[in-house]
Structure formats: structure tokens, C-alpha cells
Amino acid sequence: MNNNWRIETKMIQAGYEPGNGEPRVLPICQSTTYKYESTEHVAKLFDLEAPGHMYTRISNPTVEALESKINALEGGVGALCTSSGQAASMVAVLNLCEAGDHLISLSTIYGGTYNLFAITFKKLGVEVSFVSPDATQEDVAALVKPNTKAIFGETIANPALNVLDITYWANIAHSHGLPLIVDNTFATPYLCRPIEHGADIVIHSTTKYMDGHATSVGGVIVDSGKFDYTNGKFPGFTTKDESYHGLVYTKAFGKAAYITKARVQFIRDMGNCMSPQNAFLTHLGIETLHLRMERHSENALKVAQFLKAHPQVEAVSYPTLEGDSQYDKAQKYLPKGASGVISFNIKGTKEDCVKFMDRLELAAIVVHVADARTAVLHPASSTHRQMNDEDLKACGISPTLIRLSVGIENVEDIIEDLERAFSYSK
Numbered sequence: 001m002n003n004n005w006r007i008e009t010k011m012i013q014a015g016y017e018p019g020n021g022e023p024r025v026l027p028i029c030q031s032t033t034y035k036y037e038s039t040e041h042v043a044k045l046f047d048l049e050a051p052g053h054m055y056t057r058i059s060n061p062t063v064e065a066l067e068s069k070i071n072a073l074e075g076g077v078g079a080l081c082t083s084s085g086q087a088a089s090m091v092a093v094l095n096l097c098e099a100g101d102h103l104i105s106l107s108t109i110y111g112g113t114y115n116l117f118a119i120t121f122k123k124l125g126v127e128v129s130f131v132s133p134d135a136t137q138e139d140v141a142a143l144v145k146p147n148t149k150a151i152f153g154e155t156i157a158n159p160a161l162n163v164l165d166i167t168y169w170a171n172i173a174h175s176h177g178l179p180l181i182v183d184n185t186f187a188t189p190y191l192c193r194p195i196e197h198g199a200d201i202v203i204h205s206t207t208k209y210m211d212g213h214a215t216s217v218g219g220v221i222v223d224s225g226k227f228d229y230t231n232g233k234f235p236g237f238t239t240k241d242e243s244y245h246g247l248v249y250t251k252a253f254g255k256a257a258y259i260t261k262a263r264v265q266f267i268r269d270m271g272n273c274m275s276p277q278n279a280f281l282t283h284l285g286i287e288t289l290h291l292r293m294e295r296h297s298e299n300a301l302k303v304a305q306f307l308k309a310h311p312q313v314e315a316v317s318y319p320t321l322e323g324d325s326q327y328d329k330a331q332k333y334l335p336k337g338a339s340g341v342i343s344f345n346i347k348g349t350k351e352d353c354v355k356f357m358d359r360l361e362l363a364a365i366v367v368h369v370a371d372a373r374t375a376v377l378h379p380a381s382s383t384h385r386q387m388n389d390e391d392l393k394a395c396g397i398s399p400t401l402i403r404l405s406v407g408i409e410n411v412e413d414i415i416e417d418l419e420r421a422f423s424y425s426k
Contacts, residue, residue, distance in 0.1 A: 001013065001014050001017065001072060007073060007189065007190060007290065008190075008290045010069070010072050010073055011069075011073065011190070011286050011287060011288075011289050011290050012287045014068065014069045014072040014073070015065045015066060015067075015068045015069025015070075015072065015283060016065040016068075016069070016283070026062060026065050026280060026283050026284075027061075027062065028062050028276050028277060028280045029060055029061040029062045029276050030276050030277065031056065031060075031276075032055065032056045032057075033055065033056070034052070034053050034054065034055075042054070047244065047245065047247075048244060048247065048252070048260075048264060056273065056276070057267065057268070057271050057273050058263060058264065058267055058268055058273070059263070060273075060276050060279070062276040062279045062280055062283075063081050063273070063274050063275075063276060063279040065279070065283060066081055066220075066274075066279040066280075066282055066283045066286075067079040067080060067081050067220065069283060069286060070189070070204070070206075070210075070220050070222060070286070071222055073189035073190075073193075073286075074184070074189045074193060074194075074195055074202050074222040075193055075195050075196065075224075076195060076202070076222040076223050076224050076225060076259075077223055077224065077225030077255050077256045077259065078222075078223050078225070078256045078259035078260070079220055079221065079222045079223070079259065080220065080221045080223075080259055080262050080263050080267065081206070081218060081219065081220050081273070081274040081279060082218065082219040082220065082221065082267070082272050082273065082274060083217065083218065083219065083272040083273060083274055083275075084205065084207065084217050084218060084219050084272070085183075085185060085203070085204065085205020085206065085207055085208070085217075085218070085219040086112055086113070086116065086205075086219065087219050087272040088203040088204065088205065088219030088220055088221050089113050089116060089183065089203060089219070090116060090272075091221060091262055091266045091267070091270070091272065092181055092201055092203050092221050092262070093117075093121070093126070093150065093152065093181070094124075094126075094266060095236075095258065095261055095262040095265070095266060096149040096150050096179070096234065096236075097121075097126045097149045097150070098125075098126070098236070099124060099125030099126065100125055100126075100147060101125075101126055101127070101147045101148075101149050102126070102127045102128070102129065102145050102147045102148040102149065103117065103121070103126060103127070103128045103129070103148070103149060103150055103151075103152060104128075104129050104130075104131055104140065104143055104144070104148060104150070104151045104152070104178075105117055105128055105129070105130055105131070105151070105152040105153070106130070106131060106132070106133050106151075106152065106153040106154070106157070106162075106164070106169075107130040107131060107132055107133070108132075108133050108154070108157035108160040108162045109152070109153070109154050109157060109158070109183070110154065110157075110158040110159075110183075111379065113183070114130075117130075117152075118130075129143045131143060133153070133157070133162045133164070133165075137172055137175075140172050141176070144176045144178075148176070148178060149178065149233065149234070150173070150178050150179050150180070150181050150201075151169060151172065151173040151178055151179075151180050151181070152180075152181045152182075152183070153169055153180070153181075153182055153183070154182070154183040154184075154185070154186070155182055155183065155184045155185075155186060155187040155192050155194060155333070156186035156187050156319065156334075156338060156339060156341070158185070158186060158341070158369070158403075159341065159343045159377075159379050159397065159401065159403040160317070160343065160397065161317045161318065161319055161326065161338075161341065161342075161343050162326060163319050163326040163329040163330050163333055163334065163338075164182065164329075164333075165329055165333075166180070166182060166192075166194050166197035166198055166199055166333060167197050167198050170197065170198025170199055170200075171198065173200075174198070177231050177232075177233055178233070179200035179201055179227045180198065180199050180200050180201070181199070181200070181201040181202075181203065182194040182199040182201070182202050182203070183202075183203050183204070183205075184202050184203070184204055185203075185204045185205045185208050185209070185370070186208070186209070186339045186341055186370065187333075187334060187338075187339060188204075188209045188210065188289060188293055188339070190289055190290045190293045190336070191293055191297070191334050191336050191337055191338070191339060192333050192334055195222070195224040195226070197333065199224065200223075200224050200226060200227040201221065201222070201223060201224065201227075201258065202221075202222040202224070203219065203220065203221050203222070204219060204220050204222075205218075205219055206218040206219055206220050206282045207219070207368075208369060208370035208371070209289065209292065209293065209296070209339065209370045209371070210282055210285055210286055210289060211281060211282045211285045211371070212285040212288065212289065212292055212370075212371055212372055213281075213285060213371055213372055214366075214368055214371040214372075214373070215281050215285075216277075216278035216281040216282050216285075217278065218274045218278050218279070218282055219274075221259065221262060222259075223256065223258045223259035223262075225255035225256060225258075226255075227258070229249075229250055229257055229258065230250050236249075236261065237249045237250045237257050237258070237261060238250050241261075241265070243265070244264070249261045292372065292408055293336075293337060293339065294336070294337065295408040296337070296339055296340030296406060296407070296408060297320070297336070297337025297338055297339060297340065298337070298411075299340065299406045299407070299408065299409075299411040299414065300318060300337075300338070300339065300340045300341070300342055300406040301318065301320055301321065301337070301338075302411050302415070303342060303404070303406050303411065303414055303415060303418070304316050304318035304321045304342050304344075305321065306415050306418070307342065307344050307418070308321065308323075310422065311347075312346060312347055312348075312422050313344055313345070313346060313347065314344075314345040314346065314347045314400070315344065315345045316342065316343075316344045316345075317342070317343040317344065318338060318342045318343075319334060319338040320334065320337065320338045339370065340370065340405055340406040340407065340408075341369060341370065341403065341404070341405050341406070342403075342404045342406060343401055343402070343403055343404070344401070344402055344404065345398060345400045345401055345402070346400050346402060347400075348400065349399070349400065350378075350380070350399040350400060352400070352424070353378050353399075353400055353402055354378070355424035356402070356421050356422065356424050357376055357378060357402065357421070358424075359420065359421040359423065359424050360376060360417055360418070360420075360421045361417055361420070362374055362409065362413055362414060362417035363375060363376045363404065363414070363417055363418070363421075364376070365377065368405075369403065369405040370405055371405070371407070372407050372408050373407045373409070374404070374405065374406055374407035374409060374414050374417075375404075375405040375407070376402060376403070376404050376405070377402070377403045377405075378401075378402055378403075379397050379401060379403055380397055380398070380399050380401065
């Protein structure tokens with residue numbers, strides 16, 4: 001791959017490079033196993049002394065091509081695909097934290113991630129403190145403990161749509177010797193590349209815009225290779241791993257220590273790998289990602305402007321909407337657009353939200369977001385249902401909040417559908 005290619009070209013060309021006479025389109029290597037010429041070669045694979053695939057739970061040629069493509073787009077030293085975005089969040093954190101450790105997370109995160117951190121991680125012995133995106137350096141410093149291992153946030157929060165001030169949070173994290181993990185799902189590397197702003201680890205739910213067609217569940221972790229894991233806070237990287245005969249990750253893999261450890265420890269033991277079929281479909285989806293994100297962002301801004309002017313709408317959140325609280329940060333981090341997701345509050349009650357949504361025809365009520373089709377959801381009664389009122393408020397969610405995922409249909413049809421649904425009160 002030519003590293004000087006622009007990102008649109010990389011979306012199409014990176015990841016898979018066929019040789020002479022080989023298939024032009026990425027093949028699906030639907031095989032769990034691989035054949036070798038000698039026992040010695042297999043031994044070297046299992047000792048991490050030779051490149052190659054030993055078993056599809058750990059690596060696979062089709063999945064590897066997708067990892068290479070996404071790594072090229074985000075600008076990392078390596079990527080690791082997982083079975084879902086939730087699995088990516090879990091592995092990204094547990095690769096740093098073990099029982100007795102501590103994580104700091106912004107409070108405005110996806111409800112599933114919140115539950116993972118607040119409930120499941122607690123059962124595993126990992127404590128998580130949640131902090132407002134408006135927290136000061138002093139606020140964060142008061143939360144940092146000797147066992148704190150990372151700070152976590154989302155480029156565009158789901159569904160509050162807060163834009164993460166990546167440089168600000170990276171500076172805070174680094175001042176305490178911690179890596180910054182950024183979930184870049186809504187922005188995608190076409191709209192924002194967090195590593196360029198100081199993030200150390202980037203994750204995605206590839207289920208969303210990367211696939212783009214609601215066909216394939218998946219996740220990915222990208223390692224910037226820039227964080228120093230030899231600073232004394234991360235013994236898992238600097239002490240011997242007895243499951244690999246005393247191998248030390250920082251010595252053996254240098255800048256790729258984090259992503260290698262995630263693969264050969266966590267994917268090996270937990271088995272949450274991506275299937276070759278899903279990798280193929282996601283790889284294919286990314287080839288049109290830049291075209292889709294342009295249309296998603298263009299349509300969403302027009303819809304947000306329509307909603308802002310509508311008498312039955314109390315408030316609209318969309319980062320590039322002029323006057324939005326996130327507008328200035330969006331100009332810095334999202335100059336090409338802010339994806340297709342809008343949050344808005346209807347004037348009235350939760351029951352009014354239900355009436356409005358049930359009258360929609362084009363926009364489907366689905367527990368999904370960020371694909372080619374326009375979709376709508378009521379977070380308080382679905383994705384964030386397990387939260388109490390206080391937790392919902394901390395995440396920026398009210399009972400009348402609706403999340404609208406604007407698709408790439410003709411925007412006039414989308415607006416007409418919304419206008420028709422607002423007639424619920426007439």
C-alpha cells in the first residue's frame with residue numbers, strides 16, 4: 001500500500017493487495033485451520049516467533065485484511081477485530097486493567113458500554129469512576145488513583161452527541177501516565193482520526209457505519225503505538241507472560257506490545273473473534289464509507305435544521321448545527337461532518353414520543369443505528385433502559401429524547417416522513 005494515498009483511496013485499496021493472478025476481491029477464508037510443512041513451524045507460531053495463522057480464533061487471512069485496512073485508516077501500528085463493538089470495549093480495557101484496578105470513563109457513553117463498566121466490570125473487580133465531559137483537570141485529578149489504568153470516552157457520544165475534546169482529555173491522561181481510549185464509532189476515521197489528536201487506543205463498533213448495511217456485527221481495536229507501557233504502571237506488559245515461556249511484550253514487540261497482547265492473551269482465552277464472513281462484508285462496506293459519511297452528514301444537518309424550526313420540538317442536538325453547544329468542538333474535530341445521528345426532544349411526554357414514532361413510515365423503529373437506512377429509537381425505554389433516572393441524566397438522556405439515525409435516502413423524503421409523524425397531536 002502507498003502510504004501517501006489519501007484516506008478515500010485507502011478505504012478502497014488498503015487491506016487486501018492481490019498478487020499476480022489472484023482474486024481481485026478479498027476472498028473469504030472460511031477455514032478454522034491451516035496446514036504446515038513441519039512441526040517446528042507450528043511450534044514457532046505458538047511461541048510467537050514466526051508470522052502466520054495458527055487458528056482462526058486468533059487470526060484469519062480475511063479478518064487480517066480488514067484489520068490492515070482499518071489500521072491504515074486510523075494510522076496505528078496494528079489492529080485487532082473482535083466479535084462485536086462491545087467485545088472491543090471489553091478487551092481494550094481488560095488488556096490494561098485486572099482485578100483491583102481502576103478506570104475513569106466519561107459519563108456520556110453508550111448505554112451498553114455504561115452497563116459493561118458499571119455492572120459487569122465491578123463483578124470482575126475493576127472499579128470505574130464516571131466523570132462529566134465538562135470536568136476540569138482538577139476534577140479528574142481527584143479521581144485518579146495509583147491503580148488507575150486509563151481514561152475512556154467517545155468521539156461523538158451516543159446518544160447525547162457530546163463531542164470529545166480529544167486533545168484536552170489526552171493531555172489529562174498523559175499527565176497522569178495513562179492512555180486515552182476513544183470510541184470512534186459514530187465519527188469513523190473519515191470524519192475524525194483520534195490518534196492524530198493524541199488518543200492512544202481507538203475502538204469501533206464496526207457493526208455501525210463501517211459495515212453500513214446492518215448485516216454484520218463486529219468490533220475493532222487500533223493501537224497507536226505511541227504510549228509508553230514501560231512507565232511502571234503496566235506490569236502486564238513489562239513482566240514475563242508464563243503462558244508464552246516468559247515472553248515480555250514490550251521487549252518482544254516494542255510499539256506493538258499493546259495490540260499483540262490483546263490478541264494472543266485475550267482473544268486466545270476469551271474467544272471473542274470476528275468471523276471471516278463478517279470481516280468480508282465489513283471490508284466491502286468500508287469501500288463506500290467516505291461516500292456514505294458525506295451523505296449521512298449532509299442529510300443529518302438538513303434534518304436537524306428542520307427539527308430546530310419545528311414548533312413541536314423542544315430541543316435538538318447535532319454537533320454541526322449552528323448554535324449547538326458542541327459546535328465549536330465539531331469545527332475542530334469534525335470539519336467534514338458529524339455523521340447521521342441526531343438527538344431531539346419532543347415537547348410533551350414519553351407517551352408523545354411513542355405516538356410520534358409509531359406514525360413514522362420511512363424511518364424504522366429498530367435497536368440499531370448508523371446504517372444506510374433512516375432509523376429511530378427511544379433510548380430511555382431501550383438501549384439505556386437499565387439506567388435509573390439519575391444515571392440517565394448523567395448520560396444526557398431525558399424521557400422525551402429521541403435518537404434519529406438519518407440515512408442516505410433523499411432528504412426530502414426523510415423530512416416529509418417526520419412532518420407527517422408530527423401530526424400525532426392533531
